[in-house]
Amino acid sequence: xxxxxxxxxxxxxxxxxxxxxxxxxxxxxxxxxxxxxxxxxxxxxxxxxxxxxxxxxxxxxxxxxxxxxxxxxxxxxxxxxxxxxxxxxxxxxxxxxxxxxxxxxxxxxxxxxxxxxxxxxxxxxxxxxxxxxxxxxxxxxxxxxxxxxxxxxxxxxxxxxxxxxxxxxxxx
Amino acid sequence: xxxxxxxxxxxxxxxxxxxxxxxxxxxxxxxxxxxxxxxxxxxxxxxxxxxxxxxxxxxxxxxxxxxxxxxxxxxxxxxxxxxxxxxxxxxxxxxxxxxxxxxxxxxxxxxxxxxxxxxxxxxxxxxxxxxxxxxxxxxxxxxxxxxxxxxxxxxxxxxxxxxxxxxxxxxxxxxxxxxxxxxxxxxxxxxxxxxxxxxxxxxxxxxxxxxxxxxxxxxxxxxxxxxxxxxxxxxxxxxxxxxxxxxxxxxxxxxxxxxxxxxxxxxxxxxxxxxxxxxxxxxxxxxxxxxxxxxxxxxxxxxxxxxxxxxxxxxxxxxxxxxxxxxxxxxxxxxxxxxxxxxxxxxxxxxxxxxxxxxxxxxxxxxxxxxxxxxxxxxxx
Numbered sequence: 001x002x003x004x005x006x007x008x009x010x011x012x013x014x015x016x017x018x019x020x021x022x023x024x025x026x027x028x029x030x031x032x033x034x035x036x037x038x039x040x041x042x043x044x045x046x047x048x049x050x051x052x053x054x055x056x057x058x059x060x061x062x063x064x065x066x067x068x069x070x071x072x073x074x075x076x077x078x079x080x081x082x083x084x085x086x087x088x089x090x091x092x093x094x095x096x097x098x099x100x101x102x103x104x105x106x107x108x109x110x111x112x113x114x115x116x117x118x119x120x121x122x123x124x125x126x127x128x129x130x131x132x133x134x135x136x137x138x139x140x141x142x143x144x145x146x147x148x149x150x151x152x153x154x155x156x157x158x159x160x161x162x163x164x165x166x167x168x169x170x171x172x
Numbered sequence: 173x174x175x176x177x178x179x180x181x182x183x184x185x186x187x188x189x190x191x192x193x194x195x196x197x198x199x200x201x202x203x204x205x206x207x208x209x210x211x212x213x214x215x216x217x218x219x220x221x222x223x224x225x226x227x228x229x230x231x232x233x234x235x236x237x238x239x240x241x242x243x244x245x246x247x248x249x250x251x252x253x254x255x256x257x258x259x260x261x262x263x264x265x266x267x268x269x270x271x272x273x274x275x276x277x278x279x280x281x282x283x284x285x286x287x288x289x290x291x292x293x294x295x296x297x298x299x300x301x302x303x304x305x306x307x308x309x310x311x312x313x314x315x316x317x318x319x320x321x322x323x324x325x326x327x328x329x330x331x332x333x334x335x336x337x338x339x340x341x342x343x344x345x346x347x348x349x350x351x352x353x354x355x356x357x358x359x360x361x362x363x364x365x366x367x368x369x370x371x372x373x374x375x376x377x378x379x380x381x382x383x384x385x386x387x388x389x390x391x392x393x394x395x396x397x398x399x400x401x402x403x404x405x406x407x408x409x410x411x412x413x414x415x416x417x418x419x420x421x422x423x424x425x426x427x428x429x430x431x432x433x434x435x436x437x438x439x440x441x442x443x444x445x446x447x448x449x450x451x452x453x454x455x456x457x458x459x460x461x462x463x464x465x466x467x468x469x470x471x472x473x474x475x476x477x478x479x480x481x482x483x484x485x486x487x488x489x490x491x492x493x494x495x496x497x498x499x500x501x502x503x504x505x506x507x508x509x510x511x512x513x514x515x516x517x518x519x520x521x522x523x524x525x526x527x528x529x530x531x532x533x534x535x536x537x538x539x540x541x542x543x544x545x546x547x548x549x550x551x552x553x
Contacts, residue, residue, distance in 0.1 A: 019177075019345050022177055022345050022346070023177040023345070026175075026177045026347055031346075031347060032177065032345075032346065032347070033344060033345065033346045034177075034344070034345045034346075035339070035340075035343055035344035035345070036339075036343055058346070059443040059444065059446050059447040059450075060443070060444060060447055061340055061440045061441065061443045061444045061524075062444060062523050062524060062525040062526075063523050063525075065525070
């Protein structure tokens with residue numbers, strides 16, 4: 001079973017990203033589960049969301065404490081949330097940042113905000129990071145990610161987000 | 173048949189759409205809210221032909237549900253926590269008047285302290301109202317239980333509460349199979365009331381004042397109906413299995429046959445317990461789970477039969493009857509002569525991981541007290 005923890009701020013779309021990832025993983029033929037950290041969500045406050053992917057039905061009904069992957073939507077969160085907490089030894093972190101130099105080898109920086117501004121015109125980075133995750137991890141296909149993005153955001157918004165996810169995928 | 177990744181709240185709403193209630197009086201409350209939103213959307217879009225009543229409170233939601241059900245139509249409502257508490261007096265009336273209303277309760281703790289997170293205290297304290305109560309384990313169970321609840325309630329003539337853990341199920345997406353309408357039509361044809369209902373061409377009163385000559389008999393009839401519902405639930409779950417292929421019952425017995433210790437629990441926690449049991453069985457430990465699906469009626473005979481060879485029982489409760497332990501623990505203790513330990517878990521959304529389940533098993537092997545609060549900061553006096 002693969003466990004992914006998202007760290008974001010309320011309004012950045014961490015919960016939506018976790019759900020898109022679960023739906024895409026199911027599309028790939030896996031079982032999946034996604035849920036928000038059961039907190040009171042306020043715009044700007046640190047939030048978490050979780051996704052599990054498995055080839056068998058998932059029985060775990062608790063939060064993710066030892067993730068295989070961590071996805072950080074806002075590099076400012078590293079200061080306020082323990083994004084490294086419980087990360088498996090072979091685990092890795094994808095972080096939205098413009099700072100290419102990171103203190104640990106397991107951290108993979110991506111300028112998701114830059115990609116989003118270029119392709120969407122707004123700094124909405126959740127779908128961008130899913131594209132990056134698909135390439136980095138190989139745990140989910142880009143095709144499925146794009147299919148679910150288009151289902152989640154019908155019309156032009158979905159098209160643009162799909163392009164942004166693909167750009168992120170190709171940039172890794 | 174389609175399988176989609178969705179929350180249990182969405183699964184409940186899909187089930188309601190398939191069951192085709194004609195009246196839906198509902199008041200939103202976290203974490204039930206998205207059920208009321210999905211249903212409003214279905215009605216507005218014409219996908220569900222129902223009267224959607226935006227009532228001003230939960231007390232009114234249940235009162236309107238009673239009025240509607242009294243006219244002999246299928247009714248659905250949903251609530252949670254404080255909303256369910258606010259319905260309390262009307263719940264008794266709905267059951268006493270033998271109205272087959274189906275309601276979803278998104279299990280959430282009760283204030284104070286104020287909490288929007290999960291435990292089962294809200295529905296547990298309604299257990300004596302005369303409603304049938306089913307606790308579901310996952311999104312599929314939530315969907316299926318709504319369909320079965322209508323069929324059961326309309327035969328038993330008692331209302332049904334389908335209880336799903338707030339956030340842990342209501343806000344978690346996972347694959348859920350939506351049955352075909354044709355299958356549902358076969359399983360759950362439109363409701364045709366046989367007995368008392370309001371009809372302008374055949375006038376009668378429902379819920380009238382009852383003097384001491386009749387009150388006890390009316391209450392005894394509820395007692396009898398609750399007793400008889402056991403056989404009806406078994407029949408309906410079998411019919412469900414024949415049509416949809418998914419097996420349900422009053423309980424689910426997981427690796428109980430040769431178990432030395434059997435855990436007893438309700439709702440979503442059953443999944444985590446199964447995960448722990450799978451690990452322990454691989455190490456040769458004989459642990460089992462008795463998941464209660466039906467809390468009311470309380471399936472005493474079925475439980476006694478399942479646990480007859482076990483040495484010890486560990487009962488997990490997400491509720492507390494102060495000074496007495498949890499509700500399920502008390503029911504088990506009053507009906508079964510067995511070495512039993514009670515564990516209070518997950519109140520107000522405290523997360524329950526395999527670590528806590530293992531701790532419960534260890535504390536059942538080497539008990540120090542009858543009732544243990546698990547994960548309590550500062551420990552127990």
